[in-house]
Amino acid sequence: MFEMELPWWELVARGAIIYAVLLVMVRVAGKRTVGQFTPFDLLVVMLLSESVSNALSGGDESIPGGLLIAATLIGLNIVIAFLTSRSRKAAELIDGTPVLLGRDGKIFNEVVKKNRVAEGDVEQAMREQDCDLGEMQCAFLEADGKITILKKK
Incomplete structure (x- = not known):
């Protein structure tokens, strides 16, 4: 339960790779806010999370492993928010333009x-x-x- 099956750096790398790929995929998919999701959009988001869960954990079901992946995803989200608030080019690349x-x-x-x-x-x-x-x-x-x-x- 508390012993990780994979090295910590692999969990961080898996989290970063999945985050980056999903960010690109969602960006390419279009411009809809959560409030504008149709039931089909919501279904896709739910299935996306399920489809990448094994890739994120790599079979590691430990508590520290799950917390490390969660911390990685939140940390990446903070970094992206920081970059987009400081750089117009980064904001245009990640968020898009009107x-x-x-x-x-x-x-x-x-x-x-x-x-x-x-x-x-x-x-x-x-x-x-x-x-x-x-x-x-x-x-x-x-x-x-x-x-x-x-x-x-």
Whole structure:
């Protein structure tokens, strides 16, 4: 229970590798916040965690091994947060950048499709901002997955 089956450095390396690969995979997958997850998105996240659990632990089921992996993942998350708060380039690389979805009352359908945004999501954002299509100056898909609508003055 308290004796690790693998050396400590291997658990740290496994945690770092899995974290980095999942970070890239989630980044490539798109821009959705947790609040915007569909049931299918949530299912994918749950299955991702299950699919990498053995790769993280390498068969080590000890308490110190599990805590070491958890500390590694939290530590990496802190490092990423530190980097993105200090470097605009790191933030753009890891978090992404806003994408212009529409301007002057016109929605750019190709951009919307390319970013895998449902047309209904843009319409919902416009309703939330109490904005008709003719009143829209710009519509952005933010780096965090939220859609922001700016009204004409």
